[in-house]
Amino acid sequence: MRLVDQTRLPHETVVAVCATAADVASAIRTLRVRGAPAIGVTAAYGLALAAYRAAEAGADALAAVEAASGLLRAARPTAVNLRWAVDRLLAVARGAPRGAALAERLLAEAEAIAAADVAANQAIGRLGAAMIGHGECILTYCHTGGLATAGYGTAFGILRAAHEAGRGIRVVACETRPVLQGARLTAWELLQHGIPGVLITDNVAGSLMARGEVDRVIVGADRIARNGDVANKIGTYALAVLARAHGIPFVVAAPTSTVDLATPDGAAIPIEERDAHEVTHLAGVRVAPEGIAVRNPAFDVTPHRLITAIVTEAGVAAPPYDRSLAALAGAAVGS
Amino acid sequence: MRLVDQTRLPHETVVAVCATAADVASAIRTLRVRGAPAIGVTAAYGLALAAYRAAEAGADALAAVEAASGLLRAARPTAVNLRWAVDRLLAVARGAPRGAALAERLLAEAEAIAAADVAANQAIGRLGAAMIGHGECILTYCHTGGLATAGYGTAFGILRAAHEAGRGIRVVACETRPVLQGARLTAWELLQHGIPGVLITDNVAGSLMARGEVDRVIVGADRIARNGDVANKIGTYALAVLARAHGIPFVVAAPTSTVDLATPDGAAIPIEERDAHEVTHLAGVRVAPEGIAVRNPAFDVTPHRLITAIVTEAGVAAPPYDRSLAALAGAAVGS
DSSP: OEEEOTTTTTTOOOEEEOOSHHHHHHHHHTTSSOSHHHHHHHHHHHHHHHHHHHHHTTSOHHHHHHHHHHHHHTTOSSOHHHHHHHHHHHHHHHTSOSTHHHHHHHHHHHHHHHHHHHHHHHHHHHHHHTTOOTTOEEEEOSOOSGGGSSSSOSHHHHHHHHHHTTOOOEEEEEOOTTTTHIIIIIHHHHHHHTOOEEEEOGGGHHHHHHTTOOOEEEEOOSEEETTSOEEEETTHHHHHHHHHHTTOOEEEEOOGGGEETTSOSGGGSOOOBOOTHHHHEETTEEOSOTTOEEOOBSEEEEOGGGOSEEEETTEEEOSSHHHHHHHHHHHHHHO | OEEEOTTTTTTOOOEEEOOSHHHHHHHHHTTSSOSHHHHHHHHHHHHHHHHHHHHHTTSOHHHHHHHHHHHHHTTOSSOHHHHHHHHHHHHHHHHSOSTHHHHHHHHHHHHHHHHHHHHHHHHHHHHHHTTOOTTOEEEEOSOOSGGGSSSSOSHHHHHHHHHHTTOOOEEEEEOOTTTTHIIIIIHHHHHHHTOOEEEEOGGGHHHHHHTTOOOEEEEOOSEEETTSOEEEETTHHHHHHHHHHTTOOEEEEOOGGGEETTSOSGGGSOOOBOOTHHHHEETTEEOSOTTOEEOOBSEEEEOGGGOSEEEETTEEEOSSHHHHHHHHHHHHHHO
């Protein structure tokens, strides 16, 4: 299984080869593949890979898939798409005949998830772009483009669709410390698609809002709770508070696979704490002094009251989200 | 003239030697010396240096000082301490006899400014520490310690005084992109003084406030307008909005030399825009793709309505600042 290594972009396009499901889990843990929808799809392929490997070796494919599912589910805790995809493949595996046929069924299911994610992103793009006025300046955060999904992008998909529709948008991309997905990946995708954009450090966003230079904020999501609380990249919450203080619409874009009706609210979402090294070192060079303590939560929770709308492939949810999200997620499952 | 090169800290302690006032201006422009009070004191010594050099060469010392003052004043536009110190030395120079005596007068004046700045910082520390309750967790931004001043520090001086008074404080230091003064310098001074502290990326601050983990924010200032609007490191404004949204006191610490009664409000403060390279490169390595546009304002303005108190050496100013600041600045000038 081949993945574009996102930690090496934009300067090198390196393909990481995963020979086992453990390799896939490691690629997810180390951010070689990242983005909530992308890690869901990748985990699905990882389970198919586990089944093929077992079948080749004459081992029990279902047992191998069950073991791999534990490994993959534990790779990162916050994004629900990972668990969602693993659960979906496990259900298929448990209902399938043993052996090579099981592996084929899982590969077909992974491919269906990938295809559905691309279609969902394109629908999100269409629905979201319909909100956007001519000449808007839109601030986005982290990276939600083609590589963060199976293709096209969520929040970035809206930017792309609005640009393709000739809306004359401009984009402000926040660099997104500590891993700099905005500086490395969003800036790169903006250039690739010819969307006018500017890169800022995260701490410039408030100042641009105060100057009236931001018309809308659009971000992705790693998990959306039943009540509309959104876990997303650390710093999203601060942007939502700032947007509210300046009367700027704050929009979340995500497929319904990111909505977790089993999580009642944001307080129930586990927040991954990552290694201090991400903060103390830059480009491999230590910047902070030895011995300083670090807090490095990878995500935060934005409460639903700060969110103007949530754009999914099944429609745009508006407050009160406990009702609108359940209806959209139900419609998507039923479709 | 010898300066500790702040761009090389905390890993190397390199002394930059300035042979001329032009060297001093360059050290200020390139951030080898930074921090509003520190650049004021440094510019004062730079003018004394220009006078000595001219006297040695048998040239007109006053003419040399006038020329150097233009160079130094233009080195950085936002911090008013630079202009304040240059104007103070120019007034002394114009009233002094020509030749070597002029240089001696300027050196004495620069030393007086440095000594007064240390005393001011210690007074700020005492006055500010009196506000702080036992066990408070205080978030600070950028670097306002000994190296950013003639000694002791402004906002950092309050942290230091509270720690020395046994208040049991803990500090959250924001790394402060793009130049990372928090990660490099504040973290280092926290360790040097044994003050318990933790380093975060700037975008974590809002999340810690939402969790109830921040009791107070204390920052420095580069210029304080007559109405209490404060120019400080980019990102300060966002912290002030976040503090207000969470009901957290937001305190500014600065000597009266940072108060500029001639600037009516924040809109009149020039904001320096620095090189894109600071954002696109980390530790000398390019992270953002070639061709992406960048906005890199070095400062922002926090409106007075978001500021709980301004601690100066002459006393603590409370709203309405147009009255309280004028009284304190007048008292300081008269003292």
